[in-house]
């Protein structure tokens with residue numbers, strides 16, 4: 001939540017910062033602003049999207065070689081010009097941007113008010129900035145020292161960038177809980193919440209760790225901890241191409257990312273799976289195979305779509321590995337003093353690797369001695385670094401706020417992990433193991449077949465024209481897919497949608513069924529198929545609009561449905577990787593038909609770095 005960008009070097013800072021903000025806009029888009037240093041400090045900010053800021057700045061003197069910029073997802077204070085970042089210190093000399101939440105800001109604000117300060121915004125950020133300047137003035141110390149003192153008192157999460165008009169080539173940055181990447185160029189440095197604003201200038205980056213402070217000048221990067229000891233920057237090479245973060249001819253990132261799935265799933269399988277040889281190579285699993293096979297319990301910890309991937313994995317792991325699995329919302333897990341015992345394995349699932357609740361849940365579990373295995377998409381992210389071992393999903397940058405290709409990447413990784421554990425534990429027959437390897441290898445092609453029929457979904461989307469609600473029903477492995485379909489529709493089209501196990505429908509939701517209620521069945525051929533067909537009949541009898549996602553060749557379901565979409569046959573363990581694709585397309589086309597901004601849905605942000 002909130003995107004931050006900074007630049008210092010010989011180039012014009014404003015175009016770099018502006019472009020960076022556009023790349024980071026998925027992190028928050030209710031207001032944005034820039035602060036530029038050039039013979040003084042200039043701060044410009046505007047409610048609305050980055051494009052509104054850009055328009056507002058036409059004709060202004062934006063010349064500067066050091067600048068910072070921010071795109072906001074409001075936490076404290078409504079979206080408005082005055083709450084937008086950057087904020088300016090009381091003397092007018094400092095400007096600061098912030099991603100995160102200062103939890104004890106009210107107490108600090110009270111202290112500052114008693115000293116005579118008055119504030120022009122409702123934000124926690126302005127409080128922290130005033131606090132820093134107050135320390136600097138009263139202690140007669142450097143800005144760096146004042147930041148260090150202030151951060152020792154701060155409770156909460158932050159990534160901050162500060163500039164000072166008295167030191168026009170320096171950016172001071174610090175992080176705890178919110179991400180910060182620093183790109184190293186030749187005589188220049190780039191700072192951002194993720195690597196997307198940096199990638200076109202340099203591939204050499206440093207991921208700043210929690211409780212580290214960076215003093216960044218054009219030709220110097222000094223990293224220190226809050227104890228003022230120098231830390232050696234660990235330089236990583238980015239494995240990401242510019243094309244991966246552009247729309248590449250598609251109207252929206254969401255549809256681009258849906259269509260990328262044949263290749264992202266292939267990328268996830270590549271180098272790992274060899275069905276002919278009957279092998280799966282995953283170093284993170286192999287090096288910890290004893291911990292994984294001897295696990296008394298596996299606990300999946302995640303949020304949102306990643307939590308749904310965990311639910312699918314629960315079914316797969318319990319079936320194949322005979323290990324009990326629990327799937328936890330990170331936000332609940334972190335607060336309820338969960339019982340973690342020796343031999344428990346936590347699997348953390350996250351696209352961004354920066355979700356605040358998941359991070360804290362893992363930190364708590366780690367402290368209690370749990371072994372953490374991360375299934376993460378964003379390379380080098382906090383969760384990836386916090387995990388003892390893991391496997392990347394290799395889906396590439398996901399920019400659309402709705403998670404699509406990350407989900408299928410998570411399912412691919414989790415299925416491979418389950419297969420490896422099952423093979424090592426000998427809880428799977430060789431025949432089943434080899435069949436599933438072949439099935440996994442065939443997924444990219446089957447997803448491509450589904451995507452070739454994407455146009456069909458446009459007409460199914462018209463069935464939602466008058467809908468205020470929708471139900472998604474599935475059984476077994478397709479139950480979490482029903483939850484995911486409902487979440488996608490809610491996020492993108494703002495239609496209220498619920499996912500249920502199909503059999504649960506009779507215990508309440510059936511009361512909602514009317515002639516205008518679309519009910520989407522995920523009814524692919526599996527061991528529950530006959531049962532779900534009966535559920536379809538029950539909805540049909542009550543005149544609901546039945547939409548069914550079925551396996552090619554199913555002759556019965558179409559007779560009970562107002563619309564059907566067929567997908568290639570697959571083993572039921574693999575089916576969710578296919579059955580979710582039409583649901584992603586459905587939410588996209590319903591959102592488009594309603595004229596919504598599908599890449600930046602109302603009130604949402606891609607990376608939820610606040611709890």
Ligand code: M6R
Nearest residue numbers: 304305306350351352355402403
């Ligand atoms: O980055 P993460 O996978 O940890 O994010 C978890 C959720 O915030 C995320 O899946 C969210 O629910 C998406 N908007 C779903 O499309």
